[in-house]
Amino acid sequence: AQYEIERIRVTDSFEQKAILKYLLLNAKIAKFNGQNEIAIQWLEDPLATEIDVTSDVGKDFLLTKGQTLITLNQPESAIFTLTQITEHWSGNTELTLYEDLWSALQSLNEQQLSSIAEDSTSYELRGWIELARAFNSEETSIKKQLDAIDQWRRTWVRHSAAARLPQPLTELQSFWETRPTDIALILPILQPAGNAIYEGFLSAYYQELLVSQEVPKVSIYDSSNVLSITKLYNEAVSEGANLIIGPLKKSFVRELSEQGELPVDTLALNYADSLSSNNKLFQFGLAPQDEIMAVIELAWKNGLRTAAILMPESEDYQELQKFFEQSWTRKGGRIASKVNFQDDASYAEIVKRLMAIDTSEARSEKLLRLLPRRNMQFVPRRRNDIDFIFLVADPDAGRQIKPTLAFYFSENIPVYSIPSIYEGTHNPSENSDLDGITFVDSPWMLRPSDIQNRSLEDNLRQATGPIQRLRAMGVDSFRIYPRLQQFSSGNISLLRGATGQLLMDENQIFHRGLEAAQFVDGVATLIEQ
Numbered sequence: 001a002q003y004e005i006e007r008i009r010v011t012d013s014f015e016q017k018a019i020l021k022y023l024l025l026n027a028k029i030a031k032f033n034g035q036n037e038i039a040i041q042w043l044e045d046p047l048a049t050e051i052d053v054t055s056d057v058g059k060d061f062l063l064t065k066g067q068t069l070i071t072l073n074q075p076e077s078a079i080f081t082l083t084q085i086t087e088h089w090s091g092n093t094e095l096t097l098y099e100d101l102w103s104a105l106q107s108l109n110e111q112q113l114s115s116i117a118e119d120s121t122s123y124e125l126r127g128w129i130e131l132a133r134a135f136n137s138e139e140t141s142i143k144k145q146l147d148a149i150d151q152w153r154r155t156w157v158r159h160s161a162a163a164r165l166p167q168p169l170t171e172l173q174s175f176w177e178t179r180p181t182d183i184a185l186i187l188p189i190l191q192p193a194g195n196a197i198y199e200g201f202l203s204a205y206y207q208e209l210l211v212s213q214e215v216p217k218v219s220i221y222d223s224s225n226v227l228s229i230t231k232l233y234n235e236a237v238s239e240g241a242n243l244i245i246g247p248l249k250k251s252f253v254r255e256l257s258e259q260g261e262l263p264v265d266t267l268a269l270n271y272a273d274s275l276s277s278n279n280k281l282f283q284f285g286l287a288p289q290d291e292i293m294a295v296i297e298l299a300w301k302n303g304l305r306t307a308a309i310l311m312p313e314s315e316d317y318q319e320l321q322k323f324f325e326q327s328w329t330r331k332g333g334r335i336a337s338k339v340n341f342q343d344d345a346s347y348a349e350i351v352k353r354l355m356a357i358d359t360s361e362a363r364s365e366k367l368l369r370l371l372p373r374r375n376m377q378f379v380p381r382r383r384n385d386i387d388f389i390f391l392v393a394d395p396d397a398g399r400q401i402k403p404t405l406a407f408y409f410s411e412n413i414p415v416y417s418i419p420s421i422y423e424g425t426h427n428p429s430e431n432s433d434l435d436g437i438t439f440v441d442s443p444w445m446l447r448p449s450d451i452q453n454r455s456l457e458d459n460l461r462q463a464t465g466p467i468q469r470l471r472a473m474g475v476d477s478f479r480i481y482p483r484l485q486q487f488s489s490g491n492i493s494l495l496r497g498a499t500g501q502l503l504m505d506e507n508q509i510f511h512r513g514l515e516a517a518q519f520v521d522g523v524a525t526l527i528e529q
Helices: 003-004 016-032 036-043 057-072 075-082 097-106 110-119 123-137 142-157 172-177 192-211 230-236 250-257 288-301 313-333 347-354 357-370 395-406 429-436 451-456 465-489
Strands: 182-189 217-222 241-243 265-268 281-283 306-312 334-341 388-391 415-417 435-440 501-504 510-513 515-518 523-527
Touching: 003 016, 016 036, 016 057, 036 057, 057 075, 057 097, 057 142, 075 097, 075 110, 075 123, 097 123, 110 123, 123 142, 142 192, 172 465, 182 192, 182 230, 217 230, 217 250, 230 241, 230 250, 241 465, 250 265, 250 281, 265 465, 288 313, 288 388, 288 415, 288 435, 288 510, 306 313, 306 347, 306 415, 334 347, 347 395, 388 395, 395 415, 395 429, 429 515, 429 523, 435 523, 465 501
Parallel strands: 182 217, 182 241, 241 265, 265 281, 306 334, 306 388, 388 415, 415 435
Antiparallel strands: 435 515, 501 510, 515 523
């Protein structure tokens, strides 16, 4: 086909329909060969004018163009393209037009959707945008999403999607009807971490109760003093639970993962060390690896390529350092310097080692032994091959390290960190020493005015950052539970949770996409992506 089409020379005598066929066939051949950039060049050729969106070739042309734009990660352009043909699409045509369009819509955030809506004069396009916005605004509850879809259909009665919703939306009702109705929550309630997750879970439970009386029965099983989880787990199942949320302890999750097929779906709140073949075991937690990957993606996106590492010396942190080094170098980055510190360390000495100022001082001492002191002046020089510093520290250590970096001529080197640097309270006077540090964290911490989180947090007592993040984890465990089968079936691929954007991989392990912020005048200020 490629050989034949290369022999064709388009002339002015060609009808527009023939020209579109020529461009479309070239694009499809390029797509078949994995050359999507070349395919889009054919589809955006200046000859492609006056496309009749009601004709078969016109619809096929725009469908191929929209799908190619999605492949090239250009969802906004894909949405503009695909909505030109949705109202002219036959309901009997078994193609994924509506599903492709819905996938593109779901990849955009609220700000992007609003921007498209403001620029749109098309009834069809505006209707699709409003459907996505209505759906996303009620993401915390399947029941509220179903109500929002019904309300949208009553408002947009002439819209193409009112008669034929995308498949993920048509399947939503069945997922709601088959959701678990008897949940066993297995947590160490007597321990601060377990109690914080419990508080977050119950806050989300009571918020859902305000929407619908169709909330699950929840039974609490305290794992604070057990040495093995199997007996408690089996007890919960024998008492009628058709979903288990927990346990929290890592060794207990490992214990479950090593068993045979579990009797019911189980959302563990930690991660086993090895992959599990158990298709009823789902794993969700606050994995620091997700936080590190978010820092890596952010730093790379900002053009930084050479890192220095500064983090505590304990064994747990060494594992995280190894993960950062491997992930960063695998991406193509370079590690220029790395220093570990203890709690009682001298941060001046640590920073001098990190920036090679101690080496500069050693050279000075050597010269001073050779030359008369009165004939020599010395200004230390730091190394200049570092693009950014990856700092892992708590707020107290961070407040000492950041000014020390400035003192030793490193104030202009960007510093990136993970959530441990932020305690989650509004304290500008103390946090001013953290100014300039960029870090990643959850929406629960960085968007305190978010209406989805505000009503939950108002009912909880004040707490520090780690406890707040565990509460957010409890909130998300409640929001995830009715959607496990949605994730498994591919009905949804992402849930915007309190702990971050939640995605599930092929091993049924949830990962979090986090948001970025920077300390400005002592305030954690969100960086809009």
